[in-house]
Amino acid sequence: MSSLLTAAIATLIFxxxxxxxxxxxxxPFVDQFASAAAASAGWPAGSLAAVYDPTEAGGLTRxxxxxxxxxxxxxxxxxxxxxxxxxxxLAQADVTGTGPTERWTxxxxxxxxxxxxxxNGYTILSVAxxxxxxxxQSALGAWALPANVRVESxxxxxxxxxxxxxxxxxxxxxxxxQAAALPTLPFAGQxxxxxxxxxxxxxxxxxxxxxxTPARARALQSGLxxxxxxxxxxxxxxxHLQGFVVPQLPDTKTAQ
Amino acid sequence: xxxxxALGALALLxxxxxxxxxxxxxxxxxxxxxxxxxxxxxxxxxxxxxxHETDAQVRNDLAAQADQSAQSCLALAPQSVACxxxxxxxxxxxxxxHPTRASEFLGRMLDVLSKxxxxxxxxxxxxxxxxRALVLVRAPGWPLGPGDADAGLAAARRAVALRxxxxxxxxxxxxxxxxxxxxxxxxxxxxxxxxxxxxxxATTDRDGWLREADQGLRK
Numbered sequence: 001m002s003s004l005l006t007a008a009i010a011t012l013i014f015x016x017x018x019x020x021x022x023x024x025x026x027x028p029f030v031d032q033f034a035s036a037a038a039a040s041a042g043w044p045a046g047s048l049a050a051v052y053d054p055t056e057a058g059g060l061t062r063x064x065x066x067x068x069x070x071x072x073x074x075x076x077x078x079x080x081x082x083x084x085x086x087x088x089x090l091a092q093a094d095v096t097g098t099g100p101t102e103r104w105t106x107x108x109x110x111x112x113x114x115x116x117x118x119x120n121g122y123t124i125l126s127v128a129x130x131x132x133x134x135x136x137q138s139a140l141g142a143w144a145l146p147a148n149v150r151v152e153s154x155x156x157x158x159x160x161x162x163x164x165x166x167x168x169x170x171x172x173x174x175x176x177x178q179a180a181a182l183p184t185l186p187f188a189g190q191x192x193x194x195x196x197x198x199x200x201x202x203x204x205x206x207x208x209x210x211x212x213t214p215a216r217a218r219a220l221q222s223g224l225x226x227x228x229x230x231x232x233x234x235x236x237x238x239x240h241l242q243g244f245v246v247p248q249l250p251d252t253k254t255a256q
Numbered sequence: 257x258x259x260x261x262a263l264g265a266l267a268l269l270x271x272x273x274x275x276x277x278x279x280x281x282x283x284x285x286x287x288x289x290x291x292x293x294x295x296x297x298x299x300x301x302x303x304x305x306x307x308h309e310t311d312a313q314v315r316n317d318l319a320a321q322a323d324q325s326a327q328s329c330l331a332l333a334p335q336s337v338a339c340x341x342x343x344x345x346x347x348x349x350x351x352x353x354h355p356t357r358a359s360e361f362l363g364r365m366l367d368v369l370s371k372x373x374x375x376x377x378x379x380x381x382x383x384x385x386x387x388r389a390l391v392l393v394r395a396p397g398w399p400l401g402p403g404d405a406d407a408g409l410a411a412a413r414r415a416v417a418l419r420x421x422x423x424x425x426x427x428x429x430x431x432x433x434x435x436x437x438x439x440x441x442x443x444x445x446x447x448x449x450x451x452x453x454x455x456x457x458a459t460t461d462r463d464g465w466l467r468e469a470d471q472g473l474r475k
Contacts, residue, residue, distance in 0.1 A: 156437075177399060
């Protein structure tokens, strides 16, 4: 009996590489989310578990296990790994203060020439740097980057911006929250925004490798979409969420 | 991307930063009977108890008690390093008790730690710089929180310069180096922290420092 119950529990993997929060810190919040989402979907209590992993490698390992049924990941993670993990979007996060989509901004040292060729030999630093595909083809898809441009992941965006301002051959690709806060930096005058992307989803909740039956997936999607109206505002707020919307993924070629 | 798991991190780091190895006196019954040093010691006691407390209500009570002691202390001696440092620790406890306001409390904590460091940088074995380093290194960074790994590294170096054999200072520097990408330097200072701790008499604190050093060396 217990093995049957165990088998019925779906696990949702939260993974947000580069963003603050350790697994232990986050667990109470994702536990609450799992309970509320299951209730909203009409699933039995305890049938949805959740785990948070702050690293790309850790998230990939967890998502590869058969217990991982759902993934809640930033859009760059989705772009980088959707094919490999067979992710099917179920809902798109509507984020407090940002909304369901966000634009990314490329920041360079003020006064330097703008344009893709000016990045010859440069390194692009970003919290989304773990997804070169997203950086090159989505966020900076409007530019044909020189072949020798490197993309690096960093969780220390303030340090990255200091390096940009000091004249090192680096630029920073900022998410919308970071870009909006740029004027608050004491050295903001030494920085300039050279390119802004089209809007892209902030985060996606997806089914992993068709491990959820279509009926359960539909029920969960319906439950997620109505969470904002069902008294879950406080719980969603603790994750900086307002709710979910139907996923609308951009066509990479037309998003610029 | 703004959806994030930051509140828990802020709350827990506050507890870790506030942890001290100070005396374990009971909270003073009345501020009229006690000195700034005693009030500072009472705050440290609250911090130690809070670190091991799992009941949120008890943590809230300890944070409120520490805040009361800090305010009494500051009323007695506003420039005393014991009061400033105690105030900083109490703000860390409040950050843990009120996670939705953690960023605000940690910002104030950093301000007060600056004043404490100016008043007496050697207090609590270079505590103001050490605690400052841990807050800056562990808190979510700009623009989500007051974290600043570069500034944290600088603060940790100051603590080590003042008290180079005190294991928590070496551990703070190791953690700062790891956070700023210097894995070799971090390993070196975890080793130094371990050596420094081994050289001390056996205590509960020493066991904790050894554990932390060993955990760092395994990374």
